[in-house]
Amino acid sequence: MKKIIKKHPLAIRWFHWINFPALAVMVWSGLLIYWANDVYTLGWSDKTVLKFFPDSFNKALNIPFRLAEGMNLHFLFMWFFAINGFLYVLYLFISGEWRLIFPNKRSLKESWQVVLHDLHIKKGMPPQKKYNAAQRIAYTGVIFMGIGSLLTGLAIYKPVQFNFLCNILGGYEWARAEHFILTILFTLFFLVHIIQVLLAGWNNFRGMITGFEVPTSPPEGSTVETASPTINKTENAI
Amino acid sequence: MPFKEELISEKQLKKKTIISFSVFIVMIAVAVIGWKWLNKQPDDNGTPKPIRKVLNYNEGIFSKLYSHNHLAKTFPLSAAVKKVRVNGSDGMSAGFDPSAWKLKVARSPGDTLFITLDEIKALPKTEIVFDFKCIEGWSQVTHWGGVKFSDFAKKYNLTSQTQMNYVGLITPDKGYYVGNDMPAMMHPQTLLCYEMNGAPLPMNQGYPLRLIIPVKYGIKHLKRIGTVFFSNERPADFWYERGYDYYAGL
Numbered sequence: 140m141k142k143i144i145k146k147h148p149l150a151i152r153w154f155h156w157i158n159f160p161a162l163a164v165m166v167w168s169g170l171l172i173y174w175a176n177d178v179y180t181l182g183w184s185d186k187t188v189l190k191f192f193p194d195s196f197n198k199a200l201n202i203p204f205r206l207a208e209g210m211n212l213h214f215l216f217m218w219f220f221a222i223n224g225f226l227y228v229l230y231l232f233i234s235g236e237w238r239l240i241f242p243n244k245r246s247l248k249e250s251w252q253v254v255l256h257d258l259h260i261k262k263g264m265p266p267q268k269k270y271n272a273a274q275r276i277a278y279t280g281v282i283f284m285g286i287g288s289l290l291t292g293l294a295i296y297k298p299v300q301f302n303f304l305c306n307i308l309g310g311y312e313w314a315r316a317e318h319f320i321l322t323i324l325f326t327l328f329f330l331v332h333i334i335q336v337l338l339a340g341w342n343n344f345r346g347m348i349t350g351f352e353v354p355t356s357p358p359e360g361s362t363v364e365t366a367s368p369t370i371n372k373t374e375n376a377i
Numbered sequence: 378m379p380f381k382e383e384l385i386s387e388k389q390l391k392k393k394t395i396i397s398f399s400v401f402i403v404m405i406a407v408a409v410i411g412w413k414w415l416n417k418q419p420d421d422n423g424t425p426k427p428i429r430k431v432l433n434y435n436e437g438i439f440s441k442l443y444s445h446n447h448l449a450k451t452f453p454l455s456a457a458v459k460k461v462r463v464n465g466s467d468g469m470s471a472g473f474d475p476s477a478w479k480l481k482v483a484r485s486p487g488d489t490l491f492i493t494l495d496e497i498k499a500l501p502k503t504e505i506v507f508d509f510k511c512i513e514g515w516s517q518v519t520h521w522g523g524v525k526f527s528d529f530a531k532k533y534n535l536t537s538q539t540q541m542n543y544v545g546l547i548t549p550d551k552g553y554y555v556g557n558d559m560p561a562m563m564h565p566q567t568l569l570c571y572e573m574n575g576a577p578l579p580m581n582q583g584y585p586l587r588l589i590i591p592v593k594y595g596i597k598h599l600k601r602i603g604t605v606f607f608s609n610e611r612p613a614d615f616w617y618e619r620g621y622d623y624y625a626g627l
Contacts (some may be wrong), residue, residue: 141387142382142384143382143385163588178512207424207621212620299449310450311508311592312516315514351383
């Protein structure tokens, strides 16, 4: 007999895997749109460190002259992203899963310990439930980023009908810049996420598909409540 | 909230894993096939049919949010740029004779008005400084003057025409043409515009008369209006035929 720990509810797994391609298409079509007015750079006064995006990048991905295609895809897949995201947040609240994801009082302090641990500077992790403190902050942050993308997106999609929203975001051009920055943050989140998933290993990855993890060593005299320490043994993915 | 634990046999574990991964792989296949299917669909004005359907469906939703009371943000005169961007010259071919120009308004078949610039200038003048938004993603605060299309329609007894769904506009050389829905045309900020920065429209901004329609992207602000007509069906639209959304409403 094997013990399994039910980690991810079915609904969360569906939301996660629907969101992935939806967000991917949003980012891709966003690139096609952004190209038509690619004004953002990273730098100061007269020094440009990074241009978004270098010509070689655009060329390699065949991005130029596809504005209409980009807009059309964007305004189709926005529905998948928005509706899936809305149902996900609704589910978090109805199921009580939000308690496992939202940061608590200790999260800020503990997240630092998690970072030190993940960078192999310090041994030992604070006790946790489903997610460690750094994950709680990252996963909650990414939910707010999603909400931010919807709001800034709406502000530049219909700036006259949502005049008020556009104004509180700092006006049309600021809203566009914010929408862009959020996209960059999404891709950075994605990179870290992938690295952490790779480091965390098979058990953790399988959990996002099957819903369960198989504890690597049987916890002694564990009750249901203390099931979490066994999960500590696998590095959790951000 | 604690995790639920279960004791299951190796065989059950294997079975559960296989089922979950099978569903996962099937869904990946569905996504890939769906994506390929979408891009293979017959073309409807430069975009696959199902996507065109969704764009029209989006128009249905967002045109319900439209209101004459929702105004494009206006700015003080000092905010207007002096160098106004010129982004296209379709429909502005050389050989245009401004002295012979008259605005053609097709009220109905066989009933066409010819209106001179002076007659248009005699109508109540409205000025606006607003953030002109190009579909490419840039915007510019610019200053325009002209007559509200709604005032113009009143003056020329276009009441029955403005009950129709669309207004079509065409340049004198027929090289550029747009269709705008009637609510957007009758919006209080929509102008038949003959001035920019307090001076007559420059040639490359559509002299003698252009459309300024702040509730739409720049592609709908036709430069150098030749003909205006009314229709219940969508009039031909230059960028719509090249894959863009017909509505293009802001």
